[in-house]
Amino acid sequence: MAVPAFQTSPGMRDILAPESARWRRFTQVFADVVEGAGYRQIISPIMEDLGVFTRIGEATDVVTKEMYDFVDKGGRHVALRPELTASVCRAFVEHRPVTPWKAWYSGSQFRYEKPQRGRYRQFDQVGIEALGADDPYLDVEVIALGWEFYRRLGLQQVRLLVNSLGEPDDRARYVEALRAHFAAAGDQLSEQSRVTLTKNPLRVLDSKRREDTTFVASAPTIDEFWSDAAAAHFEAVRDGLVALDIPFTVELKLVRGLDYYRHTTFEFQGLTLDSAQNALGGGGRYDGLVESLGGPPTAGIGFALGLDRTLLACDDEGTFPAPGATVDAFVVDTTGGREALVITAELRAAGLSADRAYEQRSMKAQMKAADRSDAALSIIVGTDELAAGTVTVRPMRGGEQSAVARADMVTTIQHLLSIHQNTEA
Template identity: 40%
Template sequence: MKIQIPRGTQDILPGTVERWQYVEKKARDICSRFNYQEIRTPIFESTELFQRGVGETTDVVQKEMYTFKDRGDRSLTLRPEGTAAAVRSFVENKLFGQPQQPTKLYYIGPMFRYERPQSGRMRQFVQFGIEALGSHDPAIDAEVIALAMSFYKEVGLKRLKLVINSLGDTESRTAHRQALMNHFSSRVNEFCSDCQSRLEKNPLRILDCKKDRNHELMASAPAIIDYLNEESKQYFKKVQAYLQAMDIDFVVDPNLVRGLDYYNHTAFEIMSDADGFGAITTLSGGGRYNGLVQELDGPETPGIGFALSIERLLMALDAENVELPIEQGLDCYLVSLGDGAKDRLTPLLYQLRANGIKADKDYLNKKLKAQFKTADRLQAKYVAVLGDEELEKGIISVKEMATGEQQEVSLTEIVDFLKRKI
């Protein structure tokens, strides 16, 4: 049987991977400016972490996790998202005890969800996310949103829409929860089996249902914003004021929810308005989760974060026809004529690379013309030609490919010559 790549995964090949490297480098750069530090957690974790950290009633936990037993009969799961693992590490390594607070973390890495593969949705996908743990200040909510928006804009996206909402504090959510139960209970049998089980456990999740999104009760469901107490209203006003002060445009959407019990106050999504991007317009989402650390056996610690898919970001860049400024090509390609020259190029090539010059040479014993074709294909800025006759004189012929200008340079000075030019 022919071995092929698993469904829902992809090979990212040279020529394409450079785009990934560019946006990942941009993510790391902007996190550094915002004073977020990278965290790297295991690819797989205890299944219980995601059951508690993502939520038993979510589609992710109920339907989409890659879960298996190891040889010790322990249940392990390939991570479906990054927040739970980051918070687990925050608790386990007692980062809450460090003097500098809040703890500001970011991660970039593969996640795994068993769902139907489609454009922009893979079973293995790469997620970039941040978590800010330890502050109740609405200013850090605005900071997290600002970082996400800044990242998208700096990679070149323009057709962006920021949608925000407030889920309120525990008191507000309790009142809203009861209102939702009253609203749906008499006709819940008209909804899917998942929604029927969610009514008692977490009625807010009903609003996220994909199967019943067009049911008439969805449109008339009570909005959380109508159940905010005064403290929650003031908190939300502060977040909006900070965003306005930073000239970040947004739309308040009372129907935007994050369905986990420990989410509260600020929730947001960033969407693409680009033509041809697709029916699913969401690029990223985030929110405040003031109960998650406690849920994972840590001390009472507020948190807020977001996560985005690199795959969907690249799709949005394509939809807006954004060309990333990726530097391509070699600085220098070495061409040899004769056995003596060929032997001399091997240490010279190493010397160039050791001095920060991107260089390569032929390893297939090609003719002179073919070596120049290779140099052209590799977009080399300079081609340096060494023959046995030049070797005897201690020189090498250097050609600038853009201008055609050619000159002879001492072999002892070629490194400094190219460093000056490049």
């Protein structure tokens, strides 16, 4: 038997440069936006007790069939986090920070699903959560930060959908109305939707099957069931969005997949992504989730934005490209490599980025490597330079090369780089 060629597990992958640098920048841009609004980072464990996530809702697919759960060696039933809102609420209960508590996060999450483009078993999201404030204008702030993030990435083709699921009682009455409506359709409804109806009538609204479209279209809408308080809350949210000039569409049949939402829900759709995976991100208000995790009654709202799909949208719009990698200086040494070792260390100590070649390759090969590194300068050391105590500094993007005394090398290079930057700017 030959040695097996290992591959990543299904739905999981390696992110190599330059895409990895793009991921890093993605998170950095997000952090800049939300830190500027008073949100502070939380780094939580990648797995939790299973119970933390079952509070998301026993009827959600995320809990019932997509959980990466197992029993560890201590007999604890744990799960890789399928989302981060529940973890953040668990942390809130555990640490009881002063409210309003505003946190942001980034990281991998796991759902055991059949992989598809833009849908992986290990996927990355960035998000924010604001706990302890029941204020419709906080809803607006949260939505606005998501909107601003897309703007910073350069995305234009994003649509914001908003809805309100009302208060728990409103929602319960609406669910009953939906159940009656779809039940009346009998077996004209698709078989799968009839199954969904028994578990979670709300999600029948999400069906994309042709048999269901007329019944979905004629279904009652949530606005008929809003209490006065719920209607007022949603009215304030819409008014706030208008005040901030954020365009939105009220979508009364917008049903998010997680059961804990009440009042405001919203979703950002990528208009260039015409596949079924067009949700770039979404969120909503989840007053009550903290309580279900053993904490005091606490209001909460937040969102999560998917990294993969957002980057696909960026690709489509030709924005936020992967940054190119470059280096200040590449050291070419034909005297054995010892000089290159010392010179790169000296340059790095001076705060410059420096790379070099290995294995004593030919000068031509080393120059080729210098070119490939996209270095601004190459620093050449041959037997002549070694004897004279100099190095040859060669600009790689045009200009004359020159001999420089070793003692003046760093300052000369710093000078050349600053000139170079000025001419490029």
